[in-house]
Amino acid sequence: MSSDPGDIVKAAQEAMELAYSPYSGFAVGAAVRGGSGRIYSGCNIENAAYPEGWCAETSAISALIMAGESKIIEVAVAGGGDEPCTPCGGCRQRLREFAHSDTPLHVCSPEGVRMTTTLGELLPHSFGPENLE
Ligand code: THU
Numbered sequence: 001m002s003s004d005p006g007d008i009v010k011a012a013q014e015a016m017e018l019a020y021s022p023y024s025g026f027a028v029g030a031a032v033r034g035g036s037g038r039i040y041s042g043c044n045i046e047n048a049a050y051p052e053g054w055c056a057e058t059s060a061i062s063a064l065i066m067a068g069e070s071k072i073i074e075v076a077v078a079g080g081g082d083e084p085c086t087p088c089g090g091c092r093q094r095l096r097e098f099a100h101s102d103t104p105l106h107v108c109s110p111e112g113v114r115m116t117t118t119l120g121e122l123l124p125h126s127f128g129p130e131n132l133e
Contacts, residue, residue: 005074005076005104005106005113005116007039008031008032008033008039008074008075008076008106009031009076009078009106009108009112009113011029011031011039011041011076012029012030012031012041012056012076012077012078012106012108013029013078013108013110014029014041015029015030015031015041015042015043015056015059015060015078016028016029016043016056016078016079016110017029018043019043019044019045019056020043020044020045020046021044021046022046023046023047023048023050023053024046026044026079026080026081027043027044027079027080028043028044028055028056028077028078028079028085029041029042029043029056029077029078029079030042030043030055030056030057030059030060030075030076030077030078030087030091031060031075031076032057032060032061032064032072032074032075032095032098032099033072033073033074033075034064034067034069034071034072034073035069035070035071035072035073036069038067038069040060040061040063040064040067040069041059041060041063042056042057042058042059042060042061042062042063043056043059044056044059045059055087055088055090055091056077056079057075057077057087057091057094057095058091058094061094061095061097061098064098070098071098071099072095072098072099072103073099073103074103074104074105074106075087075095075099075103075104075105075106075119076105076106076108076113077105077106077107077108078108078109078110079108079109080109080110084107084114084115085107085108085109086107086117086122087105087122092119092122092123092126093123093126093127095119095123096119096123096126096127096128097128097129099119100119100120101118101119101120101123101124101126102118102119102120103118103119103120104116104117104118105117105118105119105122
């Protein structure tokens, strides 16, 4: 199911096109695959009151939750720039709530996949829901 990243990468790239980022000019799209195999996407949405904007990953997680899912088995993030657009620290933790250290994460540009890593590599020794059990 997660061996061909084509569909989730495309979803992240398409979400990037919809970004509302007039202040930073930095468009980001994210897509998460739920346990059902369905893909949910979202973009960054900025605000004139700057700190009130939020990240693409957060939008995608919201779509997943609103569809009644709570497990993430694959992630793709698409952004521009010279450096790979990896998720910010806060979004790594937000993804961690619903994913695991071995969950694959594709870091993409509008052209394709720049690198594939795992959530555990981006957020080692993480604190998650299991810590509260
Ligand atoms: N951004 C994301 O959407 N996801 C990230 O993980 C990194 C940063 C957005 C937030 C802001 O709208 C813009 O990129 C510049 O920081």
